[in-house]
Amino acid sequence: MTLRIVAPRPDIWTDNAYVRVHYAAIAPRVSGQVTSVHVQNNDTVKAGQVLVELDDRDYRAAVASAEATLIRDRAMVENAAASVVRQGPVMEQARAQQNIAEAQLSFAEADAKRYEYLATTGSGTIKTQQQADSTLRQSKAALEGAKAAVEAAQAQLKVLQTQEASARASVRASEAQLEQAKLNLSYTKILAPVDGMVAQRGVQVGNYVNSGTGLMAVVPLSEVYVEANYREVELKHVQAGQRARIHVDAYDIDLEGRVVGVPAATGATFATIQPDNATGNFTKIVQRLPVQIVIAPNQPLARLLRVGLSVETTIETRLADIVGQYRDVAQPAIAPSR
Structure with a gap:
C-alpha cells in the first residue's frame, strides 16, 4: 500500500472570477429637451468633457x-x-x-x-x-x-x-x-465626471429628459479590478498584498495583480433573497467570498480588459499564517467577575 502525503497548496485557483468596475451613471440634474449629444458608444472621453446639452433658454x-x-x-x-x-x-x-x-x-x-x-x-x-x-x-x-x-x-x-x-x-x-x-444653467451641459469609455447610450436629440433620467454610462477602464469568488475553506492563508496571476479567457493572456483583502461578508449576505437557515431542513453549504484583486500597473495588455469578462485567478499565498498573526495580537485585560 502506497502512503500519500497531501500537503496544503500555497496557490489557490478559481475560475469563478470576473472583471468589475465602479462606473459612473450619467443623468441630468435638471429637466429639459436634449439639443445635442456629443458622444457615441465606445467613445473615449475625458473628465469635464461635454457629453449632452439641454435647451438652456x-x-x-x-x-x-x-x-x-x-x-x-x-x-x-x-x-x-x-x-x-x-x-x-x-x-x-x-x-x-x-x-x-x-x-x-x-x-x-x-x-x-x-x-x-x-x-x-x-x-x-x-x-x-x-x-x-x-x-x-x-x-x-x-x-x-x-x-x-x-x-x-x-x-x-x-x-x-x-x-x-x-x-x-x-x-x-x-x-x-x-x-x-x-x-x-450650468447643469444644462452634462459633463463626464471621470475619464473612461461611453457605454449604454440611451439618449437622442429631441428627447425630453427629467432630472435623474439615465442617459449613458462612463466606464473608467483604468480602474477595473477582478472579483474572484473563492470558497471560504480556501481563504485560510489569503491576506492583503499577496501577488495574484490573472488569466483572461477572451484574449488568452496573463496579467499580474495584487489582493486588496478578504471582504467583510460573503456573497450571499447581500443577496436580494438571503438563505434562511433557521429551519429544520438545514444543509451546510460552503460559502464564497468575493476577493478583490487590483491590476498591477505598467501592463499594456491590461487596456484590453472589459467589464464583465471571465478570468481565472491564482493567488500566491505562500501559506501565510493568518491565524497565528491574530493570536499574537495582545488581548485587552478582562476584569474578573464578582
Missing part, C-alpha cells in the same frame, strides 16, 4: 430674472440704509423742539406766577392773569408734544433699522437664488 431667463431681483433688493437696502441715516437728524430736530418747548414752559411758568401776584395785589387785571395761565397750559402741551415727537423718532429709528436688516436678508436670499439659477 428657460434657465437663462431664470438667471436674468434672479439678477433683476438682486438689483432691486440691493436698491432697497440702500434706500433703507439712507432712511436710517436720515433718522438721526430727524431725532436731533425733535430734541431741539423739545428744548424750545421746555424753555417756553419755563418762561410761561414765571410769567403766570408774576401775573397771579399782580392780580392778587390789584396791580394787574384778571384778563392778563387768564392769558398767562392759558399760555402756561399751551407751553405744557407743547412740551408733551415735543417729548412724544422724540419718542416717535426713536421708535421710527428701530423700525427703519429692522427694515434695513430685512432688506439685507432679502439680498442674501436673492444672491442664493441667483447662484442656484446659474447652477441650473
Whole structure:
C-alpha cells in the first residue's frame, strides 16, 4: 500500500472570477429637451468633457430674472440704509423742539406766577392773569408734544433699522437664488465626471429628459479590478498584498495583480433573497467570498480588459499564517467577575 502525503497548496485557483468596475451613471440634474449629444458608444472621453446639452433658454431667463431681483433688493437696502441715516437728524430736530418747548414752559411758568401776584395785589387785571395761565397750559402741551415727537423718532429709528436688516436678508436670499439659477444653467451641459469609455447610450436629440433620467454610462477602464469568488475553506492563508496571476479567457493572456483583502461578508449576505437557515431542513453549504484583486500597473495588455469578462485567478499565498498573526495580537485585560 502506497502512503500519500497531501500537503496544503500555497496557490489557490478559481475560475469563478470576473472583471468589475465602479462606473459612473450619467443623468441630468435638471429637466429639459436634449439639443445635442456629443458622444457615441465606445467613445473615449475625458473628465469635464461635454457629453449632452439641454435647451438652456428657460434657465437663462431664470438667471436674468434672479439678477433683476438682486438689483432691486440691493436698491432697497440702500434706500433703507439712507432712511436710517436720515433718522438721526430727524431725532436731533425733535430734541431741539423739545428744548424750545421746555424753555417756553419755563418762561410761561414765571410769567403766570408774576401775573397771579399782580392780580392778587390789584396791580394787574384778571384778563392778563387768564392769558398767562392759558399760555402756561399751551407751553405744557407743547412740551408733551415735543417729548412724544422724540419718542416717535426713536421708535421710527428701530423700525427703519429692522427694515434695513430685512432688506439685507432679502439680498442674501436673492444672491442664493441667483447662484442656484446659474447652477441650473450650468447643469444644462452634462459633463463626464471621470475619464473612461461611453457605454449604454440611451439618449437622442429631441428627447425630453427629467432630472435623474439615465442617459449613458462612463466606464473608467483604468480602474477595473477582478472579483474572484473563492470558497471560504480556501481563504485560510489569503491576506492583503499577496501577488495574484490573472488569466483572461477572451484574449488568452496573463496579467499580474495584487489582493486588496478578504471582504467583510460573503456573497450571499447581500443577496436580494438571503438563505434562511433557521429551519429544520438545514444543509451546510460552503460559502464564497468575493476577493478583490487590483491590476498591477505598467501592463499594456491590461487596456484590453472589459467589464464583465471571465478570468481565472491564482493567488500566491505562500501559506501565510493568518491565524497565528491574530493570536499574537495582545488581548485587552478582562476584569474578573464578582
